[in-house]
Amino acid sequence: MIERVIENWLTNTNERNYQIAFCHMLMQKGYKVIYVSTHRPMEQGKDIIAIDLSGECVAYQLKTGDIKLPTWRAIKGEVMELIELPIVHPSCNKMKTHKSYLVFNGQMTDEVRHQIDQINEHNSRLGKDYSYLDIIDKNVLIVEFIEAQGKFMPKELEDFNLFLELFLANGTDFLDKKKLFHFLNSTFFSNSSNLSEAKNNIYCSVIFTSYMLNAFQIQNNYYALFEGWSVLVACIIRFSSKQGLKHKDIKNNIELIYDEIGKNMDLLKNETLDKKTFLEGDLMGDGGDIYKARATIVLGTLASYEIFSSLRNHEHKFNDELLNLLIENFKNLKLWGESAFPFFFFIIKYLELNNESEIAKSLLRSVTETVITMNSFESKVGLASPYYSVNELFEAVFFDIEKVNFNEFTGSSYTLECLIHMLARRNDRVILESYWRIISNIQFKETRLDNVEDIFTWRVENGLNYAQFPKATQSWKELVNDSNDTEDTPSLFHEQLPFLCIFIIVCPHRISSKIIKLIDYPK
Amino acid sequence: MFPDFPKIKERFRAEYSKYLQKLTRDDPLFAGIKEERHFEGDRMSHRPEVGEKESTYTLHSSELIIKKEEVIEKGPQAFFEKIQGIADEIKKKKAELLFKTMNDVTKETGNIVDAKGKPFEFDSFYEMIEKIWIDFDMQGKPKMPLMVIPPQMGNAFMKKIAEWELNPDYKKRLDELFERKRKLWNDRESNRKLVD
Numbered sequence: 001m002i003e004r005v006i007e008n009w010l011t012n013t014n015e016r017n018y019q020i021a022f023c024h025m026l027m028q029k030g031y032k033v034i035y036v037s038t039h040r041p042m043e044q045g046k047d048i049i050a051i052d053l054s055g056e057c058v059a060y061q062l063k064t065g066d067i068k069l070p071t072w073r074a075i076k077g078e079v080m081e082l083i084e085l086p087i088v089h090p091s092c093n094k095m096k097t098h099k100s101y102l103v104f105n106g107q108m109t110d111e112v113r114h115q116i117d118q119i120n121e122h123n124s125r126l127g128k129d130y131s132y133l134d135i136i137d138k139n140v141l142i143v144e145f146i147e148a149q150g151k152f153m154p155k156e157l158e159d160f161n162l163f164l165e166l167f168l169a170n171g172t173d174f175l176d177k178k179k180l181f182h183f184l185n186s187t188f189f190s191n192s193s194n195l196s197e198a199k200n201n202i203y204c205s206v207i208f209t210s211y212m213l214n215a216f217q218i219q220n221n222y223y224a225l226f227e228g229w230s231v232l233v234a235c236i237i238r239f240s241s242k243q244g245l246k247h248k249d250i251k252n253n254i255e256l257i258y259d260e261i262g263k264n265m266d267l268l269k270n271e272t273l274d275k276k277t278f279l280e281g282d283l284m285g286d287g288g289d290i291y292k293a294r295a296t297i298v299l300g301t302l303a304s305y306e307i308f309s310s311l312r313n314h315e316h317k318f319n320d321e322l323l324n325l326l327i328e329n330f331k332n333l334k335l336w337g338e339s340a341f342p343f344f345f346f347i348i349k350y351l352e353l354n355n356e357s358e359i360a361k362s363l364l365r366s367v368t369e370t371v372i373t374m375n376s377f378e379s380k381v382g383l384a385s386p387y388y389s390v391n392e393l394f395e396a397v398f399f400d401i402e403k404v405n406f407n408e409f410t411g412s413s414y415t416l417e418c419l420i421h422m423l424a425r426r427n428d429r430v431i432l433e434s435y436w437r438i439i440s441n442i443q444f445k446e447t448r449l450d451n452v453e454d455i456f457t458w459r460v461e462n463g464l465n466y467a468q469f470p471k472a473t474q475s476w477k478e479l480v481n482d483s484n485d486t487e488d489t490p491s492l493f494h495e496q497l498p499f500l501c502i503f504i505i506v507c508p509h510r511i512s513s514k515i516i517k518l519i520d521y522p523k
Numbered sequence: 524m525f526p527d528f529p530k531i532k533e534r535f536r537a538e539y540s541k542y543l544q545k546l547t548r549d550d551p552l553f554a555g556i557k558e559e560r561h562f563e564g565d566r567m568s569h570r571p572e573v574g575e576k577e578s579t580y581t582l583h584s585s586e587l588i589i590k591k592e593e594v595i596e597k598g599p600q601a602f603f604e605k606i607q608g609i610a611d612e613i614k615k616k617k618a619e620l621l622f623k624t625m626n627d628v629t630k631e632t633g634n635i636v637d638a639k640g641k642p643f644e645f646d647s648f649y650e651m652i653e654k655i656w657i658d659f660d661m662q663g664k665p666k667m668p669l670m671v672i673p674p675q676m677g678n679a680f681m682k683k684i685a686e687w688e689l690n691p692d693y694k695k696r697l698d699e700l701f702e703r704k705r706k707l708w709n710d711r712e713s714n715r716k717l718v719d
Contacts, residue, residue: 170529172524172527172529173527173528173529173530174526174528219524220524221524221526221527222524223525223526224526268525271524271525272525275525277591277595278525278595279591279594279595280524280525280526280527281524281527281529281532282529282532282536283589283591283594284532284535284536284539284599284602285528285531285532285533285534285535285536285598285599286532286594286598286599287593287594287595287596287597287598287599287601288595288596288597288598288599288600289598290528290531290532290598291594291595291598294525294526294527294528297526298525298526391528391530391531394528394531395530395531395534398531398534398535399531399534399538
């Protein structure tokens, strides 16, 4: 059954999407992947460069589908670059001829195979120092991937069912993150006896995640793919923390996944800038609040990715077109519940970082005011906590109002303390002054986990649901000091600061004033 | 693609469909006509007194034009605002099909009263009642069928009915007719039995 799944995935995917699984399959075999072409055009015909077990440099060019004569003619130039041009990388000796593979998830016709044979023979006969071209077709890929997933075939019926549900999901819908977290944690990240086994678990998890995101890849659902890969990073970080792995042990895996996330974010950004509206799919049911929620999600996610990129690379340049789009769509933002907060946070940050402070201030004040008024003690209908997704809330509001008790959210908030600290850090006390009487009757809520690394999972059994009223009489000076104090922030948060930018978009229920403090003004 | 909400849209579509069906059935003309759903097959048949009649399905549709800006601004409300117009058009097409079918059937069976261009008088009305099948309830009251009259004739026809009711001769003839009809119904119903 798993073989059918792998075959189905390979048949429907393209080289862009099977690249990461292929890299991890190589790494699982003990290869060292030293270069992967991501956002840049393919360099000298080489998509992937690796060092094999004998220390030889190997170059791969990845293609989609069958290689028939017309396709061969179209790609021949790139393939000749693959074999003729030496690998330009510090880890590879230019004097030594590398190995070359043309990889494709289809079949090759005899005519093409014959031509490749002739090229190899011709080069050898003439004594040319060119690489020998070998091929890896779909049949070989299937065998390699089946071998790579090794013992990780879901054996328990429940896990197998979960795997199939994810594989057969509706690719146009939101990713079921709860299921993905559960499957990854129970299959790959439960325990391992040694470093080698732990690393093997990680390689296989990446390959399996490629399968499970298949439905979303087919639909080009970039947001779902962004979420899926982010979930995997979170699981790997948590697992490595529990297993005592060092950063260097998981660095390569994480970087490759970040490349995958970046690829999908670039595609989402291009699509956003190309399309004139945020309409999607069936227009029946679209528009109105659905439209606004989608605009908020897309713009907030793109803003968070820009900030993530800038934290990893200080020379990162922000995108002006995205900024203009944010400003144009100001009226199209929707605070559907507290799970929308991270999107608004990053939009505010992005506006500030691009010198649009007045608009950012206005948005921050507006969000704060909304949370205060809706979640006040006297309110009848509160903003739902960040544990409720936009989908769940819309279903309740449009069709089954009994499903969610909106009254439960009044008198407390998971995001108000974050907003108050944001205003304090910006020395903006106007709103706080006028609303403090109401604020002092709203409990600040937070889930405090017994193990800090458990922040990187969906739900835990061991944790404290903490609630505290703010001080009735609050000193502004003390508030400003508190808002800047990051002393008791766990070191894990500091280490994973860039990733936290995208993680809280994916898991908004993990926001806390500690995390927002760190991201808001990173030191 | 952008993130989407297919399950929510599916529910909106189902609600829209349900409401549209309710509006298209919400008409005196169709209220008395039983509707049934067929889940498969591409044709249907029924057995009149003699032979079997097969027929195919006819699609009734209506075009709905909505601007993208309306959808963005109003959301699903943009569709619901136009639903009455859609329902009216579908009802019109259903009615046209109904009358065409009635015309074809009555031509075949000869169940037609042709006034030949003369004003609609009692004799034509009497002839019409004589030709149709009438059922009765357990109290012996006739279950009169729906009469569909062109709007321009409506008031005039109601006036005539009122006049005929006051005419003792017409009343006697109608009473005798209904008595004959009742007997026919009784005979029909008595024949519904299991025999050796």
